[in-house]
Amino acid sequence: MKIVIVGGGTAGWITAAMIYKYRTDIDVTVVESSKLPIIGAGEGSADSLTWFINEPWPNDVVTEIDFLKKTKATPKLAIDLKNWKGDGSSLYSPISPSSTASLPIDKLFLASIIKYGKSDKASFNSWILDDNLSTFDKKYKKISQQIANHAYHFDGNAIGQYFKDVCIKFGVTIIDAEIEDTIFDENENLKDVKLTNGETIQSDLWIDSTGFNRILMSKTKNKWISFKNQLPVNSAIPFSTDVNSNNIIFKTLAETMNSGWLWQIPLQNRYGCGYVYCDEFQTYDDSLKELKNKLRQDIEPIKHIKFDCGRYESTWYKNIVSIGLSSHFLEPLQATSIHIAIFTATNLILHSLKSKECISNDANVRGFNRRINVVIDDYKDLLQMHYLAGRQDTPFWKFIKNEIHISDANRDIIEISKHRLLNNLDVSTEHGTGGWGVWSHIFDNAGLFDKDMIKKELYRLKKLNDGDAQLKSMSSYYTNKLKLELLSAGEMFKYLKL
Amino acid sequence: MKIVIVGGGTAGWTTAAMIVKHTTDYDITVIDSSKIGIIGAGEGSTGSLPWFIRHPWPDNSVNEIDFLRKTKGTIKLGINFKNWKGDGTNIYSPIHPSETSSEFMDSAFLGAIARHGRGDYSSLHSLLMEDKLGTFKKEGNRIVQVLGNHTYHFDGVEVGKYFKEWCIKRGVKHIDSEVENIKFDENEFLKSIKLSDGQTIDGEFWFDCSGFNKVLMSKTKNKWISYKDNLPTNTAIPFSTDISSKNVRFETEATALDNGWMWKIPLQHRHGCGYVYCDAFTNETKAVDELEKHLGHKVEPIKTIKFESGRYEKIWYNNIVAVGLAGSFLEPLQATSIHISLTSVAQLLLHKLRGDTIYYKDADAYNEGINIIIDDYKDLVQMHYLTKRQDTPFWKFITNELKITDKNKEFIEISKHRLINALDVPVMYGTAGYPIWCHILENAGLYDKEMVLKELHKFGAYNKAMTEMDRLKLFHKRLKLEIINNEEFFKYLKL
Numbered sequence: 001m002k003i004v005i006v007g008g009g010t011a012g013w014i015t016a017a018m019i020y021k022y023r024t025d026i027d028v029t030v031v032e033s034s035k036l037p038i039i040g041a042g043e044g045s046a047d048s049l050t051w052f053i054n055e056p057w058p059n060d061v062v063t064e065i066d067f068l069k070k071t072k073a074t075p076k077l078a079i080d081l082k083n084w085k086g087d088g089s090s091l092y093s094p095i096s097p098s099s100t101a102s103l104p105i106d107k108l109f110l111a112s113i114i115k116y117g118k119s120d121k122a123s124f125n126s127w128i129l130d131d132n133l134s135t136f137d138k139k140y141k142k143i144s145q146q147i148a149n150h151a152y153h154f155d156g157n158a159i160g161q162y163f164k165d166v167c168i169k170f171g172v173t174i175i176d177a178e179i180e181d182t183i184f185d186e187n188e189n190l191k192d193v194k195l196t197n198g199e200t201i202q203s204d205l206w207i208d209s210t211g212f213n214r215i216l217m218s219k220t221k222n223k224w225i226s227f228k229n230q231l232p233v234n235s236a237i238p239f240s241t242d243v244n245s246n247n248i249i250f251k252t253l254a255e256t257m258n259s260g261w262l263w264q265i266p267l268q269n270r271y272g273c274g275y276v277y278c279d280e281f282q283t284y285d286d287s288l289k290e291l292k293n294k295l296r297q298d299i300e301p302i303k304h305i306k307f308d309c310g311r312y313e314s315t316w317y318k319n320i321v322s323i324g325l326s327s328h329f330l331e332p333l334q335a336t337s338i339h340i341a342i343f344t345a346t347n348l349i350l351h352s353l354k355s356k357e358c359i360s361n362d363a364n365v366r367g368f369n370r371r372i373n374v375v376i377d378d379y380k381d382l383l384q385m386h387y388l389a390g391r392q393d394t395p396f397w398k399f400i401k402n403e404i405h406i407s408d409a410n411r412d413i414i415e416i417s418k419h420r421l422l423n424n425l426d427v428s429t430e431h432g433t434g435g436w437g438v439w440s441h442i443f444d445n446a447g448l449f450d451k452d453m454i455k456k457e458l459y460r461l462k463k464l465n466d467g468d469a470q471l472k473s474m475s476s477y478y479t480n481k482l483k484l485e486l487l488s489a490g491e492m493f494k495y496l497k498l
Numbered sequence: 499m500k501i502v503i504v505g506g507g508t509a510g511w512t513t514a515a516m517i518v519k520h521t522t523d524y525d526i527t528v529i530d531s532s533k534i535g536i537i538g539a540g541e542g543s544t545g546s547l548p549w550f551i552r553h554p555w556p557d558n559s560v561n562e563i564d565f566l567r568k569t570k571g572t573i574k575l576g577i578n579f580k581n582w583k584g585d586g587t588n589i590y591s592p593i594h595p596s597e598t599s600s601e602f603m604d605s606a607f608l609g610a611i612a613r614h615g616r617g618d619y620s621s622l623h624s625l626l627m628e629d630k631l632g633t634f635k636k637e638g639n640r641i642v643q644v645l646g647n648h649t650y651h652f653d654g655v656e657v658g659k660y661f662k663e664w665c666i667k668r669g670v671k672h673i674d675s676e677v678e679n680i681k682f683d684e685n686e687f688l689k690s691i692k693l694s695d696g697q698t699i700d701g702e703f704w705f706d707c708s709g710f711n712k713v714l715m716s717k718t719k720n721k722w723i724s725y726k727d728n729l730p731t732n733t734a735i736p737f738s739t740d741i742s743s744k745n746v747r748f749e750t751e752a753t754a755l756d757n758g759w760m761w762k763i764p765l766q767h768r769h770g771c772g773y774v775y776c777d778a779f780t781n782e783t784k785a786v787d788e789l790e791k792h793l794g795h796k797v798e799p800i801k802t803i804k805f806e807s808g809r810y811e812k813i814w815y816n817n818i819v820a821v822g823l824a825g826s827f828l829e830p831l832q833a834t835s836i837h838i839s840l841t842s843v844a845q846l847l848l849h850k851l852r853g854d855t856i857y858y859k860d861a862d863a864y865n866e867g868i869n870i871i872i873d874d875y876k877d878l879v880q881m882h883y884l885t886k887r888q889d890t891p892f893w894k895f896i897t898n899e900l901k902i903t904d905k906n907k908e909f910i911e912i913s914k915h916r917l918i919n920a921l922d923v924p925v926m927y928g929t930a931g932y933p934i935w936c937h938i939l940e941n942a943g944l945y946d947k948e949m950v951l952k953e954l955h956k957f958g959a960y961n962k963a964m965t966e967m968d969r970l971k972l973f974h975k976r977l978k979l980e981i982i983n984n985e986e987f988f989k990y991l992k993l
Contacts, residue, residue: 022957022958023956023957023958024955024956024957024958025955025956104844104848104849105848346602347921350602350603351602351919351920351921351922352916352921353916354915354916354917354953354956355915355916355952357914357915357916358915358916361911361912361914361915361916362911363907363908363911363912364911364912364915364916366908367908367912367921367922371921412863415859416857416859416860419853419855419857419860420850420852420853420857420860421852423848423849423852424849425845425849425850425863425867425927426849426863429925429926429927430925431921431925453853456854457852457853459522459523460521460522460523460852461520461521461522461848461852462520462521462522
């Protein structure tokens with residue numbers, strides 16, 4: 001079977017590498033243009049990338065340490081959500097949930113709220129971050145995933161290159177050209193693609209990884225579904241600041257600003273930062289001014305990105321599959337973009353595309369699209385929930401508080417939370433969705449867990465003392481054992497840069 | 499809050515016990531009638547009953563061995579499907595899945611197809627069933643479980659009694675009477691019931707566990723959704739045969755017959771058996787005749803049970819929840835009835851009824867979830883029949899005329915071009931899941947050996963699959979030496 005991937009950014013090269021990693025029967029060609037820049041905006045990931053990197057590769061062409069070094073990466077233990085309530089408080093959204101997260105009553109999570117006033121102490125990741133540690137085990141000299149899992153921060157331009165190098169080792173065919181014309185047959189299947197180098201190429205299946213250009217998919221009748229009335233931001237200003245081993249903490253900072261929020265991601269050579277805002281409330285110049293005042297330093301924007309949150313109705317349409325920004329875009333919160341790209345590629349390569357005939361098998365394609373849409377829509381709701389935490393001190397936040405179109409799922413959730421505690425059956429359990437482990441902390445951030453209600457329910461379910469006892473044993477395990485085994489963040493940072 | 503449970507069979511008393519076990523501050527009353535017999539048809543269960551039994555009870559008041567002894571039960575490693583293809587072959591549907599079942603490609607399952615022509619040999623438990631072994635070994639004087647999951651067989655009448663005794667000791671009120679009259683308010687919320695002994699009982703929340711009588715739910719406007727177009731059987735005649743410690747096998751036998759199928763379940767004092775058939779193709783006399791010929795001995799049916807497969811549109815309707823046969827019934831295949839009861843009550847108690855007052859809007863999401871589970875089992879049960887048998891009018895009807903569900907149509911279509919895998923199967927708390935589905939899909943011929951080999955090679959996974967099979971073989975060999983024979987375990991259970 002032949003697959004042509006158009007676009008050599010992060011999504012394109014990850015997909016190509018996945019095909020080489022898992023399949024022996026697919027002939028892959030990547031068409032990319034050395035003249036077109038890549039967006040490379042994604043600088044953080046969810047734990048699906050951790051899985052992809054760490055699941056053994058043929059001849060060890062990829063290892064975690066190699067990946068970290070070459071992409072100037074650092075581990076990510078959590079997102080630090082700062083000032084989303086407008087009161088200066090913070091909450092971690094940790095990569096590993098509490099150890100009781102799969103139970104109907106997440107005892108540790110609830111006990112953490114009672115004891116500390118916030119849920120994140122139910123995850124070891126938060127304890128480790130508060131002590132400025134890493135998850136690098138001193139004795140075994142490797143990053144441990146057992147008790148506290150991690151994701152990554154990396155240079156968005158380097159990750160595509162990293163997997164391109166991997167694919168070159170596997171013997172991928174690369175064509176350096178741009179797309180000049182696309183020719184569809186009478187059933188709207190893409191037949192020929194004419195390139196600027198004069199070649200015309202064919203393929204059984206096409207993967208559109210051309211970012212916001214959506215070079216192949218935009219030529220079809222596939223519909224774009226916009227989320228702009230549910231997700232309020234539409235612009236981003238990425239920039240860099242200095243980093244050094246003294247101030248390194250292995251977390252993504254996500255702090256609210258007057259008209260959006262600011263990300264700050266620690267890399268080996270710099271902090272990757274960016275202001276995500278809504279241009280209907282604040283101009284580019286005012287945003288820059290706000291940034292300068294906040295950071296007390298000059299800002300040199302790398303570029304100015306405009307985006308429309310949304311997704312295609314069908315990620316897989318006829319013989320084209322969109323992967324990456326070409327299929328959907330939410331916004332940078334929770335680093336969903338690479339996660340959804342990996343999830344989409346996995347679904348395709350490992351589950352749905354096992355033979356050429358699968359491309360025209362309607363039931364197969366329908367099932368695929370349903371699964372992908374469930375995941376994208378779940379993250380759309382999750383991201384919106386971040387904003388519903390109560391801040392209302394500027395026009396932007398007033399608009400969110402009073403006027404934003406709240407999604408049906410979120411409206412239900414908010415309503416339920418008035419009557420009983422939310423729990424793991426209230427969120428999607430489908431493969432690839434945020435799941436209770438992620439959602440629960442975002443609910444907490446939005447103020448949906450009332451202390452008195454927690455106490456009452458735990459009493460009613462005979463669990464009032466359980467959670468507290470478990471939290472105590474967690475704390476003593478951390479203090480007496482785990483903490484002593486872990487390298488400090490600064491030390492690990494130096495080790496990575498070697 | 500006052501909860502009233504109407505019906506004291508398996509569903510009624512397990513519901514009461516679950517409420518008492520997991521919660522405090524409910525006031526529970528169970529109304530059952532010593533004059534009305536219970537159906538007690540369920541004599542087998544799935545993995546959810548062991549969860550309920552093994553999850554710790556106050557003062558260790560319930561434990562597995564005690565439960566098995568008092569319900570005259572045995573353990574169940576899986577189901578042995580015999581002759582569903584009409585060619586005399588069998589296939590096991592084990593409770594414990596293959597060791598690779600959670601990977602994106604179940605390489606042991608596919609490896610077993612590649613090597614043996616049957617995927618069920620990927621589960622150690624299929625191999626143990628075939629050896630006529632259980633999963634227990636001796637450790638000094640103790641008998642302990644070696645590995646894996648099993649579930650139970652039990653006397654259907656005893657399970658209700660077992661939990662009744664437990665509940666009454668813990669203050670659950672019990673009234674021996676029948677429901678005579680029912681009073682709803684203007685919003686169709688059940689307010690009170692009048693009993694045949696003259697009492698009137700009020701309640702805030704009600705469980706209808708009255709079996710096929712559906713004493714409460716049938717008085718509401720809730721709609722019954724019939725599955726009779728999708729599931730072909732409608733009659734069951736249960737009967738017993740002898741059992742001895744020598745020939746006991748810890749499996750449910752499900753043998754396809756001319757007009758349906760027969761179950762055979764090992765209990766401590768008898769085999770519980772039954773013929774499930776469709777009365778459009780045979781009648782009781784002919785069915786008994788067919789059974790006697792098949793078994794080579796006389797058969798005396800205990801009763802005749804007529805049923806219609808289906809479910810209520812809403813298991814939770816206003817302030818009534820229908821649990822057990824009162825809410826849904828598929829047919830005995832895969833022992834779904836107790837499973838659906840336990841799952842629906844657990845979801846209700848642990849996830850929904852948690853506030854000071856009941857949030858009735860919760861019912862919509864709850865029903866949606868439960869309906870996904872029931873419908874998944876409906877699809878699963880139907881898939882058992884889709885083996886293309888044509889040798890009798892019943893099987894001809896199924897192969898040529900039965901209305902195939904949308905989900906099953908989709909499975910069949912997909913399977914033409916690739917192997918079905920875990921993502922094709924609904925995943926929710928309580929659905930069957932891929933490890934159960936895969937064997938039934940294979941039974942229906944949806945795993946073509948050539949395609950299996952091709953896919954293994956496409957993923958470079960053939961060697962890994964063969965390694966899995968070799969590993970399993972060694973493990974099996976070692977375990978066979980440790981596990982005590984069924985006779986010994988059976989005697990231990992009967993102590």
